[in-house]
Amino acid sequence: MHRDEAEELLRTLFSDPAAAGARALAQLVPDADPYLSSIGHQVVGIVLREEAKAEESLASLRTALRLARRSGDSDRVGDVRATLGATLARLGRVGEGMAQLDRASEEVSGLALARLLVRRALVVGFVLARYEDSMDDLRRALPIFAEEGDRVWEGRARNLQGLAHAAVGELEQATAAFEESARLAELDDHATAVATAVHNLGWVARVTDDLPLALARYAEASERFDAIGETSTDLVADRCDAYLASGLAAEALVVVEEVLTSRPLLPPERADLLVAVADAALAAGDADRAVAAADEASRLMKAQGRHTYRVRADLLALSGRAVRGGDGAPLLRRAERLIGSAREVGAQELPQALMLGARLARHVRSARAAGLADAWLAEASSSRHASTSAERALGWLAHARRSELSGDQGAVLRACDRGLVALDEHSATFGSQELRALSSGHGSELAELGARTALASRDARQLLRWSERWRATALALPSGAAEHDPATTADLAALRAQHQRLAEAAAEGAPTDRLRARVTRLEQSVRQRLFHLRGSGETASALDVRQLLDALSEDDTTLVELTEVDGELHALVAARGRVRHLHVGPAATAAKAVDFSLFTLRQASRGRRTQVEVAGSRLQQALFGTALDRLGESRVVVSGTSTLQGVPWGLLPALADRPFSSTPSARLWLRARRSTAEGDRRVLLVGPGLGSGGAEVPAVAAQDPAAEVLDGSEATVAASLAALDGASLAHVAAHGHFREDSPLFSSLTLADGPLLVHDLQRLERPPHRVVLSACESGVMAPVGDQELLGLAAALLSMGTAGVVSSLAEVDDAATVEVMVALHASLRSGGGLGDALLAARRSAAGDPVLAATAASFTVLGV
Structure with a gap:
């Protein structure tokens, strides 16, 4: 093989790493020319690195370096040394890697120097999080690639440039860089590079709070990687993050757990995926799994010198421990160390760390802890002016918590409302009703704090407004007709056919496993595609209590709305121009009464002797206490909490002989009332x-x-x-x-x-x-x-x-x-x-x- 041909194999090896490695082993490694053999060992070393065979990779690259020295070509020596340095850094040996990269920069010039600068930019920016230094190296390299006509390396440099721009908040520049990277890769039919650019465009969409677009681009990138038999752990971690932001904790955990065990991983890859596992496990309610994964990730990142990224692992580990409970003072000390580290490295997770620290400080009774909580909440509240809805909501929650400490109820409610407005805007980006509903979980703390504060105000109208503020918001605006794309329409038709075949097979006693698997695949295909639909951006308006009272009076109707605060059920009775509040009792008692009533109804419908009247009286007492005692002759509309929607209201003695209906929210009832x-x-x-x-x-x-x-x-x-x-x-x-x-x-x-x-x-x-x-x-x-x-x-x-x-x-x-x-x-x-x-x-x-x-x-x- 000629030198030009060998150099081209090295330059383009990522278009087909397995084929490049095999060719290098067969034709270059055995070559008597140390220059050519050096290239062969370098290609093999890179392929072994991508296969997570760390020691074999380093051995091959050190052999390549020794042969490069024998060749007497300084550019060859510098190029191999740069690969060795980048590999050491990716394996977590960052100090050694940077030393090799810096030494190589003194040995090369021209095109070899430009390629070295890209490798160093990768380590400096995305292992050490020094993005400005990374961009300096890329700015030096790009003109050289353009002059030499090296589109492959220019595309890699543009991709890294986009990542660095995004990391420092320059999103328009990042988008332009990723689009240029994709264009260059498509010119050379470089499928991996195109998939990477699509993934990174999805990341920009995620950063700009456009989750439907992010999910769509992540799905496209995943399909592209699947088509060439590759897995990008960065993409998996980013998809996990997007799923969590959409309220899809179970899906996020499945995606990342599958990849964690699917192939050997480099130490930094494993660490990144463990962080994603911890994040998803915590959202899914598995605190033990979250702590174990986050602790392991933290240990790996410490050994790798990745101190900025380690902050997130430590944050998740502490969050999991806080969920599990335990002694507050040791956890508070951990929080202090975490916040100090986050400040030191400028981690973007600092606001979350401050909020967690403030929450832990509230459980430690000391003047110092109280002072820390106030200071940390004040610092975290600056996020209320951030660019993304989640960050703004977190900042408003911090502001509300601080106002709560000072006893300013009005400020608490205003801050909670502003935070929920930010999340309303976030939810409105989704065209999928499922995502609109699931993403509401991100507002639970704000909604609970607002309701608790409204309850403490002893203002029944205020409590009714806050009972409604975060109730059935996904249903509060009519969803227009959703015209399905051809692929979704085809999948739904295929799904219907599969259900028919499944029913026939079950009736005949035939095997159904394959049919069920096909149904599951089709459902997932439809579901994932609908996640990419964009919402109208329209948000529901808050309840106008005066308008509600006027409508109820016109219809001679009483609204009885149930709301739960800290495990206790409260009834709000709105009628004849006023709102009354009554404390009912434990929500758990109400849930048991509902279960008993449904069991009683099932038995009665089968003709069995039951105590229907007893079940109805017990249900009425558990749900309403005395709230239904003064209804007069009015109609009734009942609005239960989301967990109290499946209630047989007709069993209640006070409702059995009057016209009544139920509704998920008063706002929805008002809208339905206007419908003709x-x-x-x-x-x-x-x-x-x-x-x-x-x-x-x-x-x-x-x-x-x-x-x-x-x-x-x-x-x-x-x-x-x-x-x-x-x-x-x-x-x-x-x-x-x-x-x-x-x-x-x-x-x-x-x-x-x-x-x-x-x-x-x-x-x-x-x-x-x-x-x-x-x-x-x-x-x-x-x-x-x-x-x-x-x-x-x-x-x-x-x-x-x-x-x-x-x-x-x-x-x-x-x-x-x-x-x-x-x-x-x-x-x-x-x-x-x-x-x-x-x-x-x-x-x-x-x-x-x-x-x-x-x-x-x-x-x-």
Whole structure:
């Protein structure tokens, strides 16, 4: 092999490292020419380094250096020494590596010097976090590459330049550098470099708070790396971070754990991934795993001299220990050391470290600890003017905590509200309803502090405002029709077909493992793609209590809203121009009463002897105390917490004989109240496999000949969606499948497969009112912080005014009678609350009928 050919192999080896290594071993390493053999050993050493074979890599590079000296070519010596230095640094031996790099800089010139400067810039900037020094080296190197026409190394230099610009906040320059790096790489069809540039453009999107774009670019980069059989640990760590910012802790942990065990890792790679594991484990509630991973990462980074990056590992380790509890004084001392280190190296994690330290200081009773808490909160509060929503929210939380220490309730509430506004803006960037709901968890501390402060103010209106401030915000704005891209549409069609094949295989007793795996892959493909949708940027307005009270008075309605503060349940009763507050009792007691009531209903619907009245009285006492004692003749709308949505309200003695409805939030009720139907088109749908055969539909249709009926093979997903679009009333008698693991894949079974929540979200005009008569079809899952997902939640989010659904197993024959009575009332002009009251009255005297009627509830109006 000629020298020019050997140099080109070295220059472009990252386009196919395995092939380059094999060729170097076969043709260059055995060559008698020390120059050529030196190149061969250098290529092999780099490939071994990328395979995490540290000692073999260093041995090969030292052989290359010895041969380079024998060749008498100073540029060859300097180039090998630069590779050796960069490799030592990547292996955590930073001091040795920098010594080799600095020595090499004295031995080379021209193109060899430019390549050395890029290697040194990588170590200086991204091991030692000295970004300005890194950019100085790159500025020297880039003109040389341009003059020599070396696009490969110019692209690498541009990529590093983009990383350095981003690290110091120069994001426009970073984007330009990454785009130029991608352009140069595409000219030479260098797939790895293109994937790296796409990844880094995703990182810029993440830094600029554009999470949907970041997730999309990370997914594209991951696909590009997968296509060439490579794994980028940097990309994995960044995807983990983006998932966590989106509220996807479980997904983040899975992604990083898989890569941690998939191949041998260099020590710095392992350390970085362990930090990601600790972050994800902490978010997922596994403090022990977080502490173990963070401690190991910290030890590795200390040995590698990566003191700036070690701060994050130590922060996560201390956070995990704080979650686990323990003696406050030792943890506070750890926090002091951590904050000192963060200040010393200028770590971006300093605000989080200050907040953690202040929280720990509050548990240590001493004047010094109190002083530290105040000082640290004051310092952390400067983040309220930061560029990203998460940082601003953290700064406002610090400001609120400091105001709390000084006893200024007004300042606490203002700061909490400003922090939640920042997170509202963050949530509004998501087009995915799931991400909007899940990301609400980031505001839980602000919302809890605001509610606790409002409670202490003894102002019932203030408490109602704060009960609503962070409740069902993902549902508070109507979500427009989501037109799916062709790939998502195809995946949903394939998913429906797979479900049909799965049902057939299960019925025949055939193996289903492969079919289930295919379903899971398709669901993940759809879910991931929807994460990339951009939101409108519109945020929900706060509750106007005066407007609410006026609306309630107009409708002669009482709102009873439940809110939980520090494990205690409180009731807020709004009616006749005023708001009353009553303390109810432990939230845990209420949860047990709900479970007992649902069990009682299930037993009663099966015809078994039960104590339905006892269950109802116990439920009313546990949920409301005396809050329902002075309702008079008014209608009632109940708003429970997210964990108290599946309550059979019809069992409560105070509600059983009056029209009532429930709502996830008062804001949602106000919006539903303003909603009007377009025309008077009624639709009745029947799905397959029902025990009753959908018997209520013919009975209802017989009394309502104008209603459109889709039954049997006619009730396909496409036909049903067309019928539902713009309907004034839709009655769906179809098996409902609630997916607790992924609520937006909850479905209704139709003739050709499941109609998913994702399908419903494509409707241009959601049905005005919907009746779901099958068992448990209206179940919703609490997610994030006071958010809900599921079929009924999706309909409300889209703008459906009201949904009737069952909360428990119901008797098929009894359901027919209940539904006939409900529809008769609706045709006479009553609302859903009136209709369900009529159904309960018609069922009185028959235990099974009464239990069935009580199992249905109204969401909305």
